[in-house]
Amino acid sequence: MSATPSSNGSPESSPFTLERGLAAFRAEIDGPVAAFFSSCVHCGVCAQSCPFYLETGDPKYTPILKLEPLRLIWAAEFTLLGRLKGLLGLNKQVTDEMLTQWEELIYDSCSMCGRCSLVCPVGNDIQAMVRKSREGMVASGHVPEGLIGASVRAVQTGSPMGLQWKTLQVQINHIETSTGLTVPVDQAGADYLVMLSSMEVINFPEYLEAITRIFDHAGVSWTLSTQCFEATNAGIQIGNKDVAALLVQRVVDAAVALGVKNVISPECGHAYTAIRWEGPNLIGRPYPFHVFHIIEVLDQLRAAGRIKTEGMETDRLSLHDPCNLARKSGVIQQQRNLMDLIAADFVELKEHGKFQWCCGAGGGVSSNERAEPLKIAAFKMKKAQIEEVEPARMVTMCATCRTQLEEGLEHFNMDIPVVGLTELIAEHLVEHEPAEQAEGAT
């Protein structure tokens, strides 16, 4: 029964076949998956945690249903009863037709936000199984075009948006002119290697300027790398370990080449989970450095008294926790500590932190043009939350979330600007604070 890739006499040389897909699904089944499927009682509570179901009302978007191909393979090949049924030819087969149908469920209608994994009464980590299912979808060739494009660009150019270092260099020049500071590049032995996301470079250039000013203020030793500046990982979103490992390896190589102690993931949710949690497993060994999200680093600097701010934002601010950062990575209190520094009128969304609601754009949904209507539908959950507390502005710390919030609020004619937390902190730095502790960052 073992499927050897592309050796089945098919005249076409496509590396993506049903056999390879089934093998990839099979390879993803482990103890947790077996325990989860053994425990599902079809209660349907997961649907009540999914913005794609709640905002469309279509039961096909019930999270557990999205896992049906993976479940069929588990039931047929990883259970005694399934093997017996297999001998009698009684198992339902996973076919190309089925996977074509499931493509929308596994990609378009799932941002892998993980809320279902937190509410399932029997404890099924549904999001983790969607991530696993995507491996099978890629190997069998059932992937949305938009995600294929992003992955190919990421592999070929280093950036899912095709961004080159020269574009970033122009931005660096602008920042150096406007701030009078130096943006360190390729500084061997720096404490921190700062990674970026293309979306940030293109849509939110204020982020890099903010980092430059904050790190100068706090006396942090940091650098960018011309070898690799892109932290996002299209391989994680599309669900292909080979691509994901290749992209992670580039970050690791850059960090090792410069001998940095720490790597900072930008204001991007999935980039953080990709480098922080999946990365070492993709390359099969621990890193010789630590990984932090920029918000963690800023909070460490705050706690060490190295960030001095003045003045407060007086309008009503609320916070959107990116799923990847809060629910999936436990970075919840840090952003609140930072908000306390600069926000006089901070209001929490009712369900926040690990129980926040997804913006609807993560997990590759925003790179998948076809999913646009679903992405806007899912945003309505966030919109309702925002309307409930009526903030003047929203603050977040993920470029994808920020873009989705901006576009979604615009779509619904809501005049609520969205700002990044890092730039908000930078706006309140005490001017000309001497950088006393030029060395020895944590």
Place this chain on the structure above:
Amino acid sequence: MSDPMDFLLLTKGPLFNLAVTVFALGMAARILEILVNGRRPNYSEARGGQWLPGLRTVLTRSVADPGTFKRAPFNVVVGWLWHLGFIVTLLFFIPHIALIKSLLGLSWPGLPNPVVDLVTAVTLVALVATLVHRRTHRVKRRISTPEDYLVWTLVFLLVLSGYLAYNRIINPYPLALGLHILCAEVFLIVLPFTKLTHIFTVFIARWYNGASFGRRGVES
């Protein structure tokens, strides 16, 4: 010796042994076939532990978060009601305790019969409500399989037959009791091969969930 008595003896003797054997071997196989898959090594730098968060989730996942309770009150309330009713009846009805004592040597105080009777009646009503919900709620209807209805029927018949036997609604009594024991035996035989396995695997699933989130510093 009457036929109902023969039937009762059959259910209490050979059938009971068969059911317990299939249940024990089947369930052991199911748990083994989960655990042998194991987990791959995790090389990422842990933010928290796994064991305690895992055990914590085993307990805490029994209680819905406030948002989920608000969005799925029926699932939460009726789910709790019938599970509790089932467990109370199973573990605190005095004849059940006597059976457990004869098998395992363990015993504990039971509840007065009228209390168990009332709990059983409430459980039956709650079970009917879950069936109606499964047939009418668009999500549950969409994701339900024939197995869901089979399992519902077995659970319902098990509780109902106990209720009928206790209240002497079916006569003669040996027949009523034999039917109840037979239902329990079918339940035990089917358990390892259906979603009823969650009675045991839920602890493993919740632990894995809590351990995975706990490692990343999240209480799940």
